[in-house]
Amino acid sequence: MEIAISIIIGLMILGALYAIHAKDLLSAVIACGIVGYGLVICFLLLKAPDLAIVQIVVETITLIIMVAVVLDSSREEQFSKPDLDGYLSIATTIVLIVVLFYFFKISIETLDVFGSGSLRMAGPYIEGATDKTGSANLVTGVVFDFRGYDTMGEATVLVTAVLGVLTILRIKGRK
Amino acid sequence: MKGMTIIVKKTTQLIAGIVFLYGIYVIIHGHLTPGGGFAGGVIVAGSFILLILAFGSNVMNLTKEELGSTMYENLATLVVIFLAVSGLLIGARVFFLNWLPKGNLGQLVSAGILPLYNIFVGIEVASSILTIFLALVIFKEEISE
Numbered sequence: 104m105e106i107a108i109s110i111i112i113g114l115m116i117l118g119a120l121y122a123i124h125a126k127d128l129l130s131a132v133i134a135c136g137i138v139g140y141g142l143v144i145c146f147l148l149l150k151a152p153d154l155a156i157v158q159i160v161v162e163t164i165t166l167i168i169m170v171a172v173v174l175d176s177s178r179e180e181q182f183s184k185p186d187l188d189g190y191l192s193i194a195t196t197i198v199l200i201v202v203l204f205y206f207f208k209i210s211i212e213t214l215d216v217f218g219s220g221s222l223r224m225a226g227p228y229i230e231g232a233t234d235k236t237g238s239a240n241l242v243t244g245v246v247f248d249f250r251g252y253d254t255m256g257e258a259t260v261l262v263t264a265v266l267g268v269l270t271i272l273r274i275k276g277r278k
Numbered sequence: 279m280k281g282m283t284i285i286v287k288k289t290t291q292l293i294a295g296i297v298f299l300y301g302i303y304v305i306i307h308g309h310l311t312p313g314g315g316f317a318g319g320v321i322v323a324g325s326f327i328l329l330i331l332a333f334g335s336n337v338m339n340l341t342k343e344e345l346g347s348t349m350y351e352n353l354a355t356l357v358v359i360f361l362a363v364s365g366l367l368i369g370a371r372v373f374f375l376n377w378l379p380k381g382n383l384g385q386l387v388s389a390g391i392l393p394l395y396n397i398f399v400g401i402e403v404a405s406s407i408l409t410i411f412l413a414l415v416i417f418k419e420e421i422s423e
Contacts, residue, residue, distance in 0.1 A: 152312040153312045153313065153314065153317075156304075156312055156313050156317045157316050157317045157320075160317050160320040160321055160324070161320055163324070164320055164323065164324055164327065164407060167324075167327060167331070168327075168410070168411055168414065171331065171411075171414070171415075172414060233383065235376075236376060236380075236389060236390070236392060237376075237380030237381060237383060237388055237389040237390055237392075238309040238310075238388070238389035238392050239309065239310045239383055239384045239388075239389075240308065240309050240310055240311060240312065240314070242312070242314070243308050243309045243314050243389075243392055243396065244309070244389070244392070246314070247374075247392045247395045247396070248374065248376055248392065251362060251373070251374030251395075252373075252374070254395070254399070255358065255359065255362060255374075257316075258355050258358055258399055258402055259355065261402065261403065261406045262351060262352065262355050262402070262406065264406070264410075265348070265351060265406045265409050265410060268409075268410050268413055269348070269409070269413055272413050272414065272417045273413075273417055
């Protein structure tokens with residue numbers, strides 16, 4: 104299974120690289136879809152159908168919205184040569200990537216191997232969730248009962264995102 | 279945004295209702311089967327987006343729809359927070375308390391308050407995604423006028 108996931112992740116990286124370098128914006132958007140749908144297959148292989156359903160639905164809607172936007176505006180990418188600020192940002196990005204990767208390497212050594220043994224909090228969740236919440240779907244029981252704060256945070260984040268979209272996209276003021 | 283050909287319109291008329299019903303099914307069976315408020319809400323929003331893409335934006339009165347969808351979104355979030363606070367008022371006084379009776383495991387009406395959370399989060403997600411799509415359509419046309 105690890106080999107299959109590695110192959111899919113390789114394909115996702117190829118799709119992301121093509122999306123950066125594509126001349127036509129429509130094919131770049133479609134290539135972004137490779138990343139999302141590859142992630143769906145990864146979730147299914149890792150036995151997480153809840154996440155897979157959410158990912159496939161959100162990916163489809165995002166693709167539709169992006170395609171509609173690209174067809175409405177221009178299909179050509181407006182490219183400009185990087186100046187001094189551009190080179191400064193590139194250097195900062197590379198330094199950040201190196202630092203983040205270093206700390207990731209340090210922290211990953213103290214963790215268990217992926218999938219071996221459950222985490223300390225996961226045991227009581229898996230054993231007691233059905234009795235305590237009465238929900239046959241364990242994921243819903245955890246998401247809306249034990250981790251209710253997280254779900255409320257997600258809901259309010261979505262509201263804030265919509266408010267931001269409405270504020271930024273409205274170029275002409277309301278009459 | 280202009281509408282599409284008559285073939286697309288007819289197919290959309292046949293399919294959009296079924297997509298809508300499937301979204302409702304995923305939402306209200308969220309505590310029994312995989313899925314739930316987030317996935318079902320996006321499916322419901324997808325049925326409306328399908329209609330708008332097929333029929334064009336001048337068929338429906340989209341400015342009114344945007345006002346409606348923002349209102350439903352904020353109201354649904356408010357209801358979710360009220361449901362969470364209701365745990366503070368009843369019983370053991372814990373935030374997000376599941377105070378309704380649990381019922382039998384595996385039945386549609388069970389799991390106490392969880393289906394209510396699922397339904398209102400579903401409404402909220404559906405109207406949020408629809409609002410973002412409508413904002414892209416409406417404001418684009420306001421500029422080109």
